[in-house]
Amino acid sequence: MDPSPETLLDLHRRMVRIRHFEEAAGRLAEQNRLPGFLHLYVGEEAVAAGVCANLDDDDQISSTHRGHGHLVAKGGDYSGMMAELMGKATGYCGGKGGSMHICDLDLGMLGANGIVGGGVPIAVGAGFANKYRGTDRVSVVFFGDGASNIGAFHEAANMAAALSLPVLFVCENNEYGEFTPRDRTMAITDVVDRAAGYGMPGAIVDGMDVVAVWEAAHEAVSRARRGEGPSFIEAKTYRFYNHHGVQTLGMKYRSDDELEQWKQRDPIELFEDRLASAGVLGADGAQAVHAAAEADIEAAIAFAEESPLPDPDSLLVDVYTPAVYSGAAS
């Protein structure tokens, strides 16, 4: 299916919002204004945007250590995110989670995850709940090429297929796990080769082409909504910054050349060219979207900075749910 002009604009806005959030976070980290680890999604925006534009708030996603892009694409709130990254009480997790555990259950965002592959079985559980309830909701799990080598991914993928659950597996193949290239850790080039081993359909898409991602996800999500079970999409993509933070290590684990080539295929620039040619959005229009995101992120940073720190006395709050069972749910 071809995306409508509204969809195209929506895709653009989602990508731009991810980019501005991440660039801002990177800057803050460089200035030592963010505690902890920070894994930026810059370069990979087309994947989260292209997939999430097919989802409603009721559909769930589970994410990775590189999770900001997924949350922004799912509609996440800049202020809650930025405050969380700063460890503030007003953050999405009240400062208890940080970048690696950012989430918004109201938007069906079941959390970034600090454990590679840890979120995959959880998304399958959400998919099970959707089928159990007889809804047509879908859950999507994002994971990296590196994560496809971990046991939890394998078990969850097989389980989703065995139980024919409405789950979409989206592999963000950026060719590296931390600082180690894919060819040192797997003997295949395309992670999608694994899909057949679970008995689910798989497709490769250009992860720098948001429309291609959107189309593939549209098909897979529709399939899941029709009750036809899980699918697998491998998006070939690249991270423009380092595994974490912004600067590269002293050590050289990828060439400038390689990075440059991928940057030439910046998913936002590519898409803006296309939108302009198609007459959907001109340079000024695009600029306005950037400016809006920029204003929003500045406001979010201000909000976060002004926000209070968590009360140290809240340390032991929310380890458990005190609520008492009130009988069968409806």
Added chain:
Amino acid sequence: MDPSPETLLDLHRRMVRIRHFEEAAGRLAEQNRLPGFLHLYVGEEAVAAGVCANLDDDDQISSTHRGHGHLVAKGGDYSGMMAELMGKATGYCGGKGGSMHICDLDLGMLGANGIVGGGVPIAVGAGFANKYRGTDRVSVVFFGDGASNIGAFHEAANMAAALSLPVLFVCENNEYGEFTPRDRTMAITDVVDRAAGYGMPGAIVDGMDVVAVWEAAHEAVSRARRGEGPSFIEAKTYRFYNHHGVQTLGMKYRSDDELEQWKQRDPIELFEDRLASAGVLGADGAQAVHAAAEADIEAAIAFAEESPLPDPDSLLVDVYTPAVYSGAAS
């Protein structure tokens, strides 16, 4: 490659020896003369025999909860095995391991395993050691269809491929994991479909045809010895007794019909017919092999029964190795 007549006789002998060991163990279990769980290999003899006939004592195998067949096929000693099953001091593990941990490191048998999939990474480690040392030794891992759904299998298979290790993965697909049929736990029919996802060659063989297994294993083992990396063989087979023990549960989890059909393809009977037609071994000759195995197992049972129980004071022995490091090995 076609097996030589000597190889054919060797294959026959290995299968018969497995069968007699297992039948005897089953009888003893029925008589409550064996403590613990017992997972019999009857029906699947062609797999262990066909594979292990390609191996030397220096080659390693790792096994499953259903491990007696593998140890017998690797040349295991009836007496040490039977004594172990009875928990005697003269058993392979001094009575500390039992059926699920039976092993013979001198024969490269790295142990049965009580954890489904637990032995797969260990075989890959042995394969690594073989490559590290520059030998042409091979390690083989046996695992079930059910085990192919567990994370440890996936991680180890990918690692073997990524590091191009001399490892042979042999899936014994007997269509059930405990009492649950394959089609309830996976959406694929052939486990070998997973091999491509690791980038290793895979083949399906009739697991009731010992020559077919031998041939496939011969090729895969030769490939590994040549330094060309891991392979995957799926053997379609069936267990004639229950998941554990001999009797079926009250519950019916497979039909009499299905069992009967598989029994008609008893790997030993099939092979004896073939040996007779080929003039390699007549009925009398086959009978002699059975009789020898029978005599051996009776002797082993007598040995085991007469053997002493472990000294209760040995309870804390062998938790740790006391030996002190004596400098670099050669």
Added chain:
Amino acid sequence: MTPPAETDGRSIAYGAAFAEGLAQMMDADPNVFVAGEDVGRAGGVFGSFRGLNERFGDMRVVDTPISEQAIVGLGTGAAVSGLRPVVDLMFMDFMLVAMDQIVNQAAKLKYMFGGKATLPMTITTSAGAGLSAAAQHSQSLEAMLCHIPGLKVVMPSNPYDAKGLLISCIRDDNPTVFVKHKRLLGLKGEVPEDPYEVPLGAASTVRSGDDVTVVTYGRMVHEATSAADAMAAEGIECDVIDLRTLQPLDMDTVVQSAQRTSRVAVVHEAVRFGGLGGEIASGIAEEAFDYLDAPIERIGAPFSPVPFSPVLEKEWVPNAELIGERIRALAAA
């Protein structure tokens, strides 16, 4: 404490009490489902789920692949989405395969998410030695779980508690781990037919005496009670406290008893070193230091994997005789 429900003298087995409580929760709440290896058509390897699949169908009694990580994740994802899963791990030893999903994911999710997630998931499993099941099918690993903030852990010693604690676990809005002991499955006892809760975090004093306090749980309650009976014949009267819930621990009941008797033994089947006994004993010593007349005795399995051979395994598992000896020495100290 809630008074025990009426039993009408009906006696059923520990395993059956578990099954009954589960079926009743499934009847009462459409959000409750069960998933695990062989729990469906086969009814569970210990028969604990028999009949449920026929009654509730494949979506509510789910046969899963052999994939412990995915099983726990299935529960976590479903629980966060509003269902009330019961996921089974068959043997407690297999919990180790799923440890990341239990400890890093399920236990921490709520906290990491700033409280927003609710995780009403029950993990059921079976622990314990004594069946010659050897080192990988016999462990009692509760100490690992009790150390993890976010989990609750129960280990019932009898059919009444098995049913009541299971119901409390299923109704609890937190991840709970329900640990059966394999050797108790056939143990019979009075069990009320109607659903009832045994509250989480409440110990029960199963025998009263003023000389020695014996703190224990799970199958060791029976060994400790036998030992206490034998000691009574020698004139030593014991309080025997069945903790029932291990996380949270009911230290009030324990400390009150210790303050009264001044002599305490803590008994568990798990390996002594690093077991929960250390936490319990040092907790008691903190609260009842001035009352204690003798060092607290800790009894647990010796420091080795569980051996296969019955003669060795018997030596490994703590028993009434050993407990009795220690109580006698304690009373004399």
Added chain:
Amino acid sequence: MTPPAETDGRSIAYGAAFAEGLAQMMDADPNVFVAGEDVGRAGGVFGSFRGLNERFGDMRVVDTPISEQAIVGLGTGAAVSGLRPVVDLMFMDFMLVAMDQIVNQAAKLKYMFGGKATLPMTITTSAGAGLSAAAQHSQSLEAMLCHIPGLKVVMPSNPYDAKGLLISCIRDDNPTVFVKHKRLLGLKGEVPEDPYEVPLGAASTVRSGDDVTVVTYGRMVHEATSAADAMAAEGIECDVIDLRTLQPLDMDTVVQSAQRTSRVAVVHEAVRFGGLGGEIASGIAEEAFDYLDAPIERIGAPFSPVPFSPVLEKEWVPNAELIGERIRALAAA
């Protein structure tokens, strides 16, 4: 105890001491190799393996897939086959992903096999909070490992011990777990250039005093020492014992000190409930019951996952101030 090796005053960082010990063992023994995520070309995420891949090549410094179970299994299989692997798990939290391979396989293999296997494998990892790495990258889970027969566990507090204990682990014929603390990696201290062993199972008394015994390990040694320094100014003199090895525990050194001071505090960064402190405290109480003048003080992290926000995390990690308060109260009790 072996006398400390000569340092010639050379001071290097904890992380560098680890790397030096490892490189020396690789130089000395062709059977020693390293495998783990990013340990090869990248030199390890903490730089602990830098330069090794260039020097020893891809077969001896192996970049692995993100597959913790297979990484530990690689080590186990290679060790049983006669090599002497060092496998790295990066963060201690990730150990939970590989728990079956560590606890059910590596730890038990020798015993299950009736003694026939030898498993000279070292698992290296990094624990500890304080970097705002949140709940899944900050844990100290040593209590789980110490409960498992078959494993040895060390947690060095300084560069000298980091090198010496690593060498002892690599030379030991059993599976050992070597736990660095992330916040100690940059800590400098005197380290002899030549290889030397710090024996496994031997604690070290890092500060002497007759009033209070403080038993601790890992990074908490520094907090405890600061606290002890502050207390000395108030006239309270502490023995500070750095356990160094947690399995096996050097209870002799601990008990002797406790018998002399009669007042003991046990300190670790791990969550207090169910932590190793319970084992240590109850072990001391058993051996030194009549000597103790006050309940043993156990200090550990509160019962919650590790929070992200620095202000909360600071509250979570035990520190010198808290330890000092407790020592003061203990001395006054």
